[in-house]
Amino acid sequence: MSQQANGGSVSVDPQEVGKFARMAERWWDPEGEMKPLHAMNPTRIAFLRDCLTARFGGDATGVRPLSGLRLLDAGCGGGLLSEPLARLGAEMTGLDPSPETIKAAKAHAERQGLAIDYRCQSVEALAETDASFDAVLAMEVVEHVSDLTGFLDACARLVRPGGLCVVATINRTPKSFLLAKVGAEYLLRWLPPGTHDWRRFVRPSEVAAELRPSGFTVKEVVGVSFDPKSGGWRLSSNTAVNYILVAEKP
């Protein structure tokens, strides 16, 4: 697999990679298997846009508020996050360990007329180079990596001084077991059963603990809650299930 080709230690679990690769061509169907991500996208992109413009400047109501920012989408999948951020003006690099997924993402971005640097590479391998970013985004990905410490350490090294690391994932609580695992996979069938392993869900305190040795300070932890009335997601103070953590490098 590609991670061997790129060398370096890897945090990627081969079984996890295959699972999403099978879904690759269906990434962009808003009613398909990635429906939950499509539904969550407006909320998390609005959060990222506002958070990044607040930190680095830029007009959040403009059409290219992220102009001039170099961002890394660690675990980019089909590009559901990279494409919108590129449209908002960011200079995007997207990493995914699955070659099929990267191929699908590249093809899609090209048809959309978007220049995104997609690479089939591990975060750890990229961290061995002198690459650095204004912000590293690990959105809905840390729950799928086998070596959380290695992954987050690599992310931390890729952030430039004064930059941000943003981690979005699912908390490990009884509520998240009921909602994100039993509810989303078995009852509502939002996700194919087996998409998530509850034991790999990560508490905000654990993310913070991994980033702290690199000098990061946690700026914000915000909940992302499903709103059954609108069928959409919104930011909330409840971090028991989905949450986004923002940390800043000194």
Place this chain on the structure above:
Amino acid sequence: MAAIGLKRRMAALDKRALTADLERMSAFVENTPLSGESAETITADVLIVGGGLVGSTLGCVLASAGIETVVVDREDPASVMEASFDGRASAIAAGSRHMMESVGLWAEVAAAQPIRDIRVTDGKVGRKASALSLHYDHREIGEPFGHIVENRELRKAQHRFIPKLETLRLLAPMGVSLVARRPDGVEAKLDDGRRVRAQLVCACDGRNSRLREDAGIKTTRWEYWQAGIVATVEHEKPHRGTAWEHFLPSGPFAMLPMVDAADGTHRSSIVWTERKDLSEWAVKLPDHAFGQELERRFGDRLGRLRPVGPRFRYPLSGLNASRYIDRRLALVGDAAHAIHPIAGQGLNMGLRDVAALAECIVDARRLGMDVGARGPLERYQRWRRVDNLALVAATDSLDRLFSTDIAPIRLARDLGLAAVDRLDPLKRVFMRHAMGTFGDLPRLIRGKPL
């Protein structure tokens, strides 16, 4: 004397301004290039097919929010500003004006007559209007209900405004020979061989929309037994900003106040609904006889009525599309719905489509989303279909209620009008509807920025 002299000077200025506009435009509007330049591909976020009042406004609103927009119109911009192309005037409802103000387009409108009062009466031809009438006074609302603006003034305003927008490109006169709507984008072929690539195509190509037909979207159509006659009249007495809607057995007869002519002559725009056969006869009458027919219907409130300029006759019919969207396609204005012009709401409905669609597009774009994807389009359709169906139904039943000569219905109707006049909250709702400021409103219609 001084006032007349000033008016003359202003008329001369107006003429100079128009000439300057046309010169600026011919410099700006891209003419058909020579063959050999045909390989160019223009890339944009949104392609608008049809540059009429609705299509151009959509272009202005989107571009003012930074959306890369291309408007393609087959008409020559110079000819659409001549009185013979479109001598009509439109009632711009307060909500529509809010939108035009918000993007800076309203400031370019040179002459707009505020409507300060609306008087609704009913009666029979040749008789005085019924004593019971409905009176809407703008002081109950705090701003004019709307403005009467000549369509060519609106076009001139748009053409002054368009060159100020960096992200708007107007291609006219230009035809579109093919629009391919693919899962990942739209590609249109222009008559000069160039191509336009966009995420979304907006059909602003009118009642007989070709884009709608090509998408296989079905329409419901209905015919009325009347035709509408539209003309401009000069009258002796000032109108004082009052719009009259006089309901006759053949339908409404509206007198809409226009800005005085440059020489001080008082003018109004009439919309006269009449039986189809009679309307054909009436529209061809010599000026003097036509004026007399108008007076028989309207009475002498404004003194003698003298028709000026061209007259237009439109058979009245309605249309509603079964869907407003398809893959990477949005129907806007008359392409989606066309109504009986009884309440002057046709253009305003189209402008509300513009405000809603612009909000859906801009909200999606600010999240970096593909603006032609299903999400924003479905939001637009959900939003507008409910609103338009309600107005189509209300306008239709209002017309049926008033277009009758049966005595008990007339009496009930008179009492109904009088009752509405006394029930302030109800009346305010009616007034807000007429102003286009009622319901689930797009930000622009509420006077908020996009």
